[in-house]
Amino acid sequence: MMQEKLLEVENLQKIFSTPRGDLHAVDNINFFVREGETLGLVGESGCGKSTTGRMIVRLSPPTSGRILFQGQDVHSLKKKQLKEIRRNIQMVFQDPFSSLNPRMSVSDLIKESFDIHRVFRKEKEREEKVLEIMEVVGLSPRLVNSYPHELDGGRRQRVGIARAIALNPKCIVLDEPVSALDVSVQAQILNLLDRLQEEFQLTYLFIAHDLSVVKHVSDRIAVMYVGKIVELTDYKTIFKEPLHPYSRALISAIPTPNLRKKKERIILEGDVPSPINPGPGCRFFPRCRERIDSICKEKEPEMREVKPGHFVACHREE
Amino acid sequence: MASKASGQSVAVAAPEAKKKKKRSQRAEVWRRFKKSKTALIGFGLLALVLITAIFADQIAPHPYDGMNLMVRRQPPSAEYLMGTDQMGRCVFSRVVYGTRISLVVGFFAVLISAIVGGTIGAISGFYGDRIDNLIMRIIDVILSIPPILLAIAIVSAFGGSLVNVMIAIAIGYTPRFARVVRGSVMTIKEDEFVDAARVLGASDVRIISKHIMPNALAPVIVQGTLFVAMAILQAAGLSFIGLGAQPPTPEWGAMLSTGQNYIRDAWWMSVFPGLAIAVTVLSLNLLGDGLRDALDPRLKT
């Protein structure tokens, strides 16, 4: 069953100018998210995954390229349509400590969306709605007047999720929603996100650095490296038959709590290169063990579909 | 921050835990404020000064302008606690009424500059870029003039009166507030909760008023307290050189100025107004320091 494409990203590019040159944070990426699915976006720090998320929710304008939500370009909308889009694309942030205004109570925080979008005008209705949403995300009603500093990380993240779902959005961008949490709490939040997706037919773009978490939640996974998507396929294939050398290294580097299946580890040499003024070749070339010196340094590999639904950008696969 | 889980965080976790028992933020600030003795002394002194100002009519035994030429330059006595001046006016009563004047001048001068400067600073910090550049350069120019010179220039141009002194001082502090507010706005606007509000669709006005300003208030309050002290000193200074309060207004600086002519045989005429200035300014400074420590979450213990 092929659902409709809800979100499409076309040739998206974000360049920051810095004193040392142009920083290619996101460099010409393409992907789409189907309605009701979860697309995982993984990569290491500085690969541009969060910048991508921020452009989708319009926190930052792209340098070039388009982001289409139900066919409409989110960055060239009139005010009224914009509010409509805002309602439909929400975001959950990484740090539940800094993403909630410390001077607002839980109830104020959840009500804020109602205020902005002028829904549920009657006070009684609003109160009821707040309690209803709190229940959905698993917050006890006695916390309604608490302030963020009185809550632990897991509960704060639940408040963040409550804010995001308050207006029944279609799509939520989750930017590292569990990486600041302890493992036992992390599992609770992952289960909650899973349940909400089913209950409200949500579409997720799940951004994270932790491949095992991403695999757990995603239908398809895109691997990013220094501003580029290097591989995109479904969650099983990326683990079973990763084609890009970087994907392979990334997967092998995950420390698994499983003594039986200790695998061969690929230790990459060197550091992630700077995205400032990148050279003409493949971004992964300097660390790649399978590089072909003649092409990889000179020419950037294009993204191609090597098998149905399996995209990879590597000269080895051409 | 990544270091959250290390070192002292175990120690920090403890009070944070207890706060769950519904301790409002205000109560938390008060708890921290109480810890410092000097802050409490400042608070106590200021309370005393405030009470004096409010109940001046009840406290002062004589009207501030009641002249009695029979009792000129009397030393302190039971009838005249701080003696009398060259016109036979009760120095104590004048010092008591002077409290009102100094506090009103200091407070309103700072309030005006806080509102004007705060707005300018918020706009400058929030929008950044070219607007910020323009505003900050203008502010740099104003700041390059010593505040007392600026005040003297303004007052001499518009005539000496308390209102003009107030305005002159307010103009001097406006750019200082603008800087303070701009600084905290620039930090706070990078906080994630501002992005979170933006994603919900909040307008700029809403973001500034509901999200940024309430969180930027702490440094403004601290600076405000310290600025009131400085403004009181400045108002007294202007009156001392004859540009501020006109006789018979019982302004401390003006009293000091008259008193200096008689310092050899009537020391009380200048010592008591001087003490009043010192105590008020000291109390505000102690309070300001205490507030800064109490409001700064980084110093949480």
Add this chain to the structure above:
Amino acid sequence: MGKKLLEIKGLKVHYITDDGTVPAVDGIDMEIEEGESLGLVGETGAGKTTTALGVMNLVPDPPGEIVDGEIIFNGENLREKSREAYRKIRGNKISMIFQDPMTSLNPVYTVFDQLEEVIKLHQKVSSSEALQRAKEMLAKVGIPEERGEEYPHQFSGGMKQRVLIAIALACNPALLIADEPTTALDVTIQAQVLEVMKDLKKQFNMAMILITHDLGVVSEICEKVAIMYAGKIVEFADLESLFTKPSHPYTVGLFNSIPDPEEDVTELTPIKGLIPEPTELPPGCVFHPRCPDVMEVCKGSFPETVELSPTHRVACYKYHEGIGGEPK
């Protein structure tokens, strides 16, 4: 079996705050042999870092205080040592590296300066010898010699952590305490640093306490594991037993909370409830309000430790004879 290097008996570290006493570390026992590495695993507030600071005698005082217990290092009780004597042990016999490599290096000194400083502090060597040793150490952690002249800000996170390891190992310590050394690093960089640590551990025959919340990292590098929860060690075992037969319900819960990339699980089974507040620990077994196997006896007192095998002990009533039945 090697020689015992460090033995901790009944260590209690409390923080005294306005809101009451926090038993951050509440009577723990553990031992490490020479050249052995122990993973100290737990979530935020479990008391892992406090344990490490206790061993280093670096508990911030006030509010913290070591109230009870013995720390026996090489046969000597460290708690009886003077400040001065302790200072000589720290950085020399026992070293520590911290989680955040960004703030642990002084930005105004070059890497060489910082390495030489430690070496000269603890060893009577000339400047040129110290420099020689500094160069060797950098080479050991895989940093080219010429980069020693550079300042910390010129290094990436992973490189900085290598420098910190080099500093920590410069005096050939018998024990290294590493507090979440790779948590702030990216996965591929983490893999590099772990590789360096594994390698050096062998070369120096050094014992190590690795503090982490990541069971995956533990399985890479440790031989023994201690699971901490709310100031107590609830399970202590060799790696093999702990990973194949996790016995304490908390340990089991931890394993079930981690998505295993090798397996295809649709739903995780997290531990219910939340980590208790350190000032309001539940009576009895600290884990009982969250425990799926809770019994009446668990609410009364904290269970004694039971030996399941010579290398596997657990503090849980399930394994007490006559209460929870025979040990499995």
